[in-house]
Amino acid sequence: MELNKTSESRVVAFLDIGTNSIRLLLVRINPNGSYLPLTKQKEAVRLGDKGFIDKILQLKAMERAVIVCKKFMELARAYKAEEVIAVATSATRDASNKVQFLEMLKKEAHLEVCTISGNEEARLIYLGVSNEFRLGHSKALFIDIGGGSTEVSIGDQKQYFFLHSFDLGTIRLTNMFLPDETGPVSLERYEKIKAYIRYKAAEVVKELSRYRIGCTIGSSGTLENLAKIAFVYLHRTSSGNYDKLGYEDLKKIVRDMCALSLEERRKFPGINAQRADIIIAGAAIIETFMEKLEISEIKISKSGLREGLLVDYLSKSEFSHLINQMSVRKRSIMQLGLACNFDEEHAHIVTRLALELLDSIQALGIYEFREEERELLEYGATLHDIGMFLSYDTHQSHAYHLIRESSLPGFQPEEIEIIANLAYFHRKNMPKKKHSNLTGLNNDTVKSIRVLSALLRIAESLDRSHNGIISHVRFYIASTRSLVLEIHAQWECQLELWEVEKQKKYFKKIFGYNFQSKVIVDQGVETLPVLYTF
Secondary structure (H helix, E strand, C coil): CCCCCCCCCCCCCCECCCCCCEEEEEEEECCCEEEEEEEEEEEEECCCCCCCCCCCCCHHHHHHHHHHHHHHCCCCHHHCEECCCCCCCCHHCCCHHHHHHHHHHHHHHCCEECCCCHHHHHHHHHHHCCCCCCCCCCCCCCEECCCCCCEEEEECCEEEEEEEECCCCHHHHHHHCCCCEEEEEEEEHHHHHHHHHHHHHHHHHHHHCCCCCCEEEEEEEEHHHHHHHHHHHHHHHCCCCCCCCHHHHHHHHHHHHCCHHHHHCCCCCCCCCHHHHHHHHHHHHHHHHHHHHHEEEEEEECCCCHHHHHHHHHHHHCCCHHHCCCHHHHHHHHHHHHHCCCHHHHHHHHHHHHHHHHHHHHHHCCCCCCHHHHHHHHHHHHHHHHHHHHCCCHHHHHHHHHHHCCCCCCCCCCHHHHHHHHHCCCCCCCCHHHCCCHHCCHHHHHHHHHHHHHHHHHHHHHHCCCCCEEEEEEEEEECEEEEEEEEEEECHHHHHHHHHCCCCHHHHHCCCCCEEEEEEEEECCEEEEEEEEC
């Protein structure tokens, strides 16, 4: 559906009616194409409970789902949502009484729901999850374990190459192999589950094996919970990131959980008690795939189908360039800048000048930048002023907090720290080693912040008037320990030069060079060089 161009923001609701849970994402989409997630909600309803043997949704399960959908629709109305996009997956599409369920939702919750195919589910999950990671042209395997089905896909940043949906889900397999099981699960029973999964997935696993995979990314509540269990149980602490799941760790926790009764399993370190009865089946699915495809570790994503619905929605709008023509990292940066109503023209000018400074320093052999530092300088320069809408006097501090507290899909935590601190140190305070912002950061991260901020401070000074006077800038060597900063300007730029002068001392401390400013004023075909020495 096309978004109509409008001068006002709009709120859109995205609902994923799954076999185990119903998920809601409410998003405010702004006229400039940025979007702000307003709330994410999730409720376990067990829509597929006892429903996969005879493919009939149980009345109580449907009633639970309707109650949750009514609550979510009330929330959407409270946020004044103009559109609601709702899809139903495995349990609904397989049910012989799905028409009855869809009519209940329409009549009682005033909700129109579209039932999607397994392949469409896999496509939307790919869109939602790939949007969170920096993949480039490297292919990744995506695995999502739901209550009724497991979706797999292979894709890079721009496109998918393979989609498939298996009738293998945590609730489906629990109903088949562990119905009403309250005691320990024998290893023989567990191996039977795995054998069934191997049988059902054999042909597709062969197909997946033909691809060269750079990494594997898993999504869904089941995988998130298994990663948390592995971390908490094996490290004996609940403080940390549950962003990966190792094969050896998985085998260890599964066998220890199988040895427990259901009641004891509910108390297992890190477990979501509501998943205790279905976690064994979920573990069997992912362990089997990891075995057959020789996967040693899976990265865990918190995104999924509902985020894919958002990406799909935007890709069909006038803002499709934000989705289709930008890398996930560039898109994250632009989304945050647009959401903060930043001065986009000034940000682009400062970014261009900062990168020209870095490139000339690199070309002269004065400093060897790490490969990723140029990109991080670009993003720090783009976002350096985003705190302006809160306060001019302390906008650098607001920018720092806005960047650190934003999710910024595609970035590692230490990269976010560098970008945030570049915004913080672009004016006023210098990044001294003992500054509180730098406490706890590793030496490489602190070094990047100090070196890149020296360039960003000069670039910001060169557009002090926000008039875009400076067209190009570069350093060249004047003598053994002295440089010339050659500035091409459209007209005289005394204010910019005055600001640049303030940065010389810190530049020398970082790079070991003094510099003089030489301005070349471009006037039609004539250029007038003027050398400024302070």
